[in-house]
Amino acid sequence: MPRMTEIVADRGARLRREIRRRRIHGLLVTDPLDVGYLAGFTGEDSWLLAGAGKGCLITDFRYAEQAEAECPDFTLVVRRAGLVEAIAPVVRRKGIKRLGFDPDTTTVSLLSRLRKSLKGVRLVPVQRIVGGLRTIKDRAEQQAIRHAVGVAEEAWAAFRKNVRRGMTEGRLAAELDHQMRLAGADGPAFPTIVGVDASASKPHHHPGAKRLRRGSVLLVDFGAKVGGYVCDLTRVLFAGRIPSHARKVYSLVYEAQAAAIARVGPGAVLSEVDAAARRIIADAGFGEQFQHGLGHGIGRQVHEAPSMGPRDVKGRLEPGMIVTVEPGIYLRGRFGVRIEDDVLVTAKGHEVLTHVEKDLEMMVL
């Protein structure tokens, strides 16, 4: 495993190539997730100025000590005034005349303040420079996501032991979140979804007061966030027995997911991976009950590029991408089934990173 400084150096080299390609002299990075990715910095309220020599991290007294330890290869500027004011002398010193910024993460107000502070500097909108780099997970990132998966899986095993009938969705979500923390998570990757019966038919249900009963279908969509990286998985459990209609729906979703996972590999068109699952569900007459896309990238955020839906006809999977594969069937007012795993695209095919049991007979509580 390379050391963090080498990893950061490699990300920096890829960034500098992009900076040259986009014909700018430097890039202002303001999104904390991007700053963390490029500098290995874990604090907040700090910006990165990349290009034109050594990268420069602009931070404040709260993070000075931490930045020194985490970012040995960056010039540190400990600001006393605001970030916009602190950046101006650095840009000037570096002689940057064309400074790129990310229009997807820069607000209209911030751009207007930067323009005032950086007179004489051309501010150039350049989309998805860092986002583009982040789509391909390097070895350190793959390891971080594997680690998050391990934490989530340990928590899931403890959670299954602690599930009791009579618990509310809210209580069940609290239990799983607590188990993730005890297993080493900094927190849940996103608000954990716990849906019992009819609640499970809403793809983004907020856990409420509905209680688990014998014969209930329990859908749980969860992930751990550890060291800045997340995982994302969904499992469906059955309390005591499997209703016969649920058995059929579960098997169908299971089959659809397997078909899609089989299609994951370098060069696969995104919409075609989606179609592999969707076709099976639609052919069985449930096309209208699967209204969301098949999956999405994960990394520092739970929703990253690429998106894998029916409309994503242009993009292709590349080695290093990590995507969720999560088909579902939602029967309004009754129940829903979604099965979700995280899959790494490898040079030759794919590797499923999540190993939590999902065979139907294993899902009975």
Add this chain to the structure above:
Amino acid sequence: MPRMTEIVADRGARLRREIRRRRIHGLLVTDPLDVGYLAGFTGEDSWLLAGAGKGCLITDFRYAEQAEAECPDFTLVVRRAGLVEAIAPVVRRKGIKRLGFDPDTTTVSLLSRLRKSLKGVRLVPVQRIVGGLRTIKDRAEQQAIRHAVGVAEEAWAAFRKNVRRGMTEGRLAAELDHQMRLAGADGPAFPTIVGVDASASKPHHHPGAKRLRRGSVLLVDFGAKVGGYVCDLTRVLFAGRIPSHARKVYSLVYEAQAAAIARVGPGAVLSEVDAAARRIIADAGFGEQFQHGLGHGIGRQVHEAPSMGPRDVKGRLEPGMIVTVEPGIYLRGRFGVRIEDDVLVTAKGHEVLTHVEKDLEMMVL
């Protein structure tokens, strides 16, 4: 207590006055916190178009049912395409020629896409319309924050009972967060800060592996998020005994906080409330060890306007504002003390909303 529809109607009336005053025909509201505030909607990925008649909520199939129940007085548009595309026909139908947007929450990319989609409509940046309204908490909001305080206080009592020496900061934070969930919180208002001894000297410490020992100083900064509203409080506990230097520092922070709280009332200049605490700390020779502002507003977010620091010489407190009052003294490498309560500005003075014990003799574990 007025019903939610009346509260939303009142917020709408205040918004329409602002829309007229800013000489626009309508306002596009894209920030989910603002949409929730104005429409009573608790879902995501939905925008509000206010002004020019009945308010219009643009949402999608996932939230259609929920929006119908939560927003009876709004026209609902269940979009099939993207938000930017869905908004255009609504703006045209309403005959809006000057449409306001918030430059603080609108990205450069979004504005550019809106411009393309809304040809012939003048997009006018109007700062802090909804943010301004949200600074003054109405009765429903005050009640929501009181409720969050109640949840946090119940959790704190349970947490104190469960603290054991030998626990790490991370474990302690997990315990408090779990107690907040069990007491009814949707989650922590922000990542809970737990600092033992030297860690407590960093105002934004991330809980780590440091363990609580006899004689340790334990700083805990936490808050509950319930129904979209938060509280924010800090307490310092002592494991077994109070080190004599910590006793002196604690008393000083306690005195400084009391002096600042006494100044909270309608018309008080923000920086003067800060100065009331800062003067006491500086006079005792700890001015350099109190480097952050005295406090900030709370509401849907943990940091809202107004900010109460030494530079906030222009603004004044107004009835309905709810602010934190949180002076601190941080002795690098040794320990830190911060005491934080949430205070409502009333017509005649103030009301402290948080009632967790803070007298020194009560803080020994």
